[in-house]
Amino acid sequence: SAVISQKPSRDICQRGTSLTIQCQVDSQVTMMFWYRQQPGQSLTLIATANQGSEATYESGFVIDKFPISRPNLTFSTLTVSNMSPEDSSIYLCSVGLGGTDTQYFGPGTRLTVL
Amino acid sequence: LAKTTQPISMDSYEGQEVNITCSHNNIATNDYITWYQQFPSQGPRFIIQGYKTKVTNEVASLFIPADRKSSTLSLPRVSLSDTAVYYCLVTLMNTGFQKLVFGTGTRLLVSP
Numbered sequence: 001s002a003v004i005s006q007k008p009s010r011d012i013c014q015r016g017t018s019l020t021i022q023c024q025v026d027s028q029v030t031m032m033f034w035y036r037q038q039p040g041q042s043l044t045l046i047a048t049a050n051q052g053s054e055a056t057y058e059s060g061f062v063i064d065k066f067p068i069s070r071p072n073l074t075f076s077t078l079t080v081s082n083m084s085p086e087d088s089s090i091y092l093c094s095v096g097l098g099g100t101d102t103q104y105f106g107p108g109t110r111l112t113v114l
Numbered sequence: 115l116a117k118t119t120q121p122i123s124m125d126s127y128e129g130q131e132v133n134i135t136c137s138h139n140n141i142a143t144n145d146y147i148t149w150y151q152q153f154p155s156q157g158p159r160f161i162i163q164g165y166k167t168k169v170t171n172e173v174a175s176l177f178i179p180a181d182r183k184s185s186t187l188s189l190p191r192v193s194l195s196d197t198a199v200y201y202c203l204v205t206l207m208n209t210g211f212q213k214l215v216f217g218t219g220t221r222l223l224v225s226p
Contacts, residue, residue, distance in 0.1 A: 042201060043216045092157050105157030
């Protein structure tokens, strides 16, 4: 398994601003993922961030809105840009240790946009 | 649009066996089926994973029929601490593309 931390754990932001969420892993991993989980809903994959390549975005998510960095094998950031209240959600990072379907998740970042 | 569906909620009592089924008609051929448990304000936690037939570990069993279009998570003798939301995770085929999809989630409530 892996120990994953996220910063911040929660934030309240004004519309039109941007927030960068950090994800730190205690071991080197190739595959990292970013998810969004709206209140009471399941998880939706935003993008896959593998070190050494550009992030791959899922349908409905674009790089301009959710730019991702992956500077090394233990760290990644997700930025939520030009936020609106509809972006209020929990954002989670995960790492794939045994493949894409064996993932270990961070605790999540609860974002509220006013 | 390919989907992964689960019952919205289930109720049980301590000591009973609970079976949660996930339907995934368009599952990709070569990928595993994985189940996660999520408590409030936490990220999902890996429970069990399988490809076909039956898999058992120290906390659960996973039953997968031959056509792999569904899977059933079995929790033996649940306790109050098993109250959580349970998700399946599969790779679905959708118009030639593969997509990693979480199920809709099942909220399990275990009562004394």
